[in-house]
Amino acid sequence: MMIWPEVDARRARALPFVIAWIVILLTAGVSAWSAFLGLGIWAPVVQFGIAAIQNRVR
Amino acid sequence: MWCGTLNFVILVTSSLTMVFAINAAAQDPRPNRMVGWLIVTAVLGCAFLVVKGYEYYLDVQDKVVPVVDFEIKPGEGSAGELFWVFYWVATGLHAIHLTVGIGLVLYMLLGRIRRGRITPSYFAPLEVVGIYWSFVDTVWLFLYPCIYLVGRS
Numbered sequence: 001m002m003i004w005p006e007v008d009a010r011r012a013r014a015l016p017f018v019i020a021w022i023v024i025l026l027t028a029g030v031s032a033w034s035a036f037l038g039l040g041i042w043a044p045v046v047q048f049g050i051a052a053i054q055n056r057v058r
Numbered sequence: 059m060w061c062g063t064l065n066f067v068i069l070v071t072s073s074l075t076m077v078f079a080i081n082a083a084a085q086d087p088r089p090n091r092m093v094g095w096l097i098v099t100a101v102l103g104c105a106f107l108v109v110k111g112y113e114y115y116l117d118v119q120d121k122v123v124p125v126v127d128f129e130i131k132p133g134e135g136s137a138g139e140l141f142w143v144f145y146w147v148a149t150g151l152h153a154i155h156l157t158v159g160i161g162l163v164l165y166m167l168l169g170r171i172r173r174g175r176i177t178p179s180y181f182a183p184l185e186v187v188g189i190y191w192s193f194v195d196t197v198w199l200f201l202y203p204c205i206y207l208v209g210r211s
Contacts, residue, residue, distance in 0.1 A: 009084035009185070021074045028066055035207040047203035054199050058073070058192065
């Protein structure tokens with residue numbers, strides 16, 4: 001089942017990739033920040049959740 | 059932690075430049091733009107390895123190399139050594155894969171593209187290298203929280 005459309009390199013524009021790159025870097029900042037929030041057992045859950053989102057954005 | 063974070067930024071940026079290289083290959087009959095982006099990608103890959111090498115140097119200075127030279131820090135049980143075994147194996151394997159990726163990018167540059175074998179009508183080999191590069195990048199997305207963020211709260 002296709003959730004997101006496939007990207008055709010022949011017609012691809014740069015802007016969506018740049019936006020994805022910015023989103024990944026911003027979420028990485030949130031992930032690093034969450035490490036210092038004292039979330040305890042939930043910290044790895046949040047950080048792996050963010051990693052999964054980053055992987056999907058890519 | 060700053061080494062891992064810097065490497066995160068470097069690797070994610072290198073994936074972006076790899077995508078630009080593939081798009082250039084697919085859209086531009088002249089190879090200049092594709093070659094430029096691939097060179098940037100390879101340089102970023104090498105920068106990752108340099109930062110990683112510096113981090114390894116700091117780790118050796120800090121005596122956190124299991125079996126070879128390991129010093130248990132106060133308040134850190136024997137589980138600490140297990141973490142460092144995981145750290146060396148995971149990051150070492152990742153670095154090997156990235157080195158292979160840099161080799162593949164150089165092969166594209168010096169082998170395929172120089173001989174005119176990557177064109178807008180046939181760029182599948184470059185796409186495959188891009189998929190491999192993306193895989194190496196994806197692994198780092200998950201290694202980063204595993205190694206650099208765990209246990210900090």
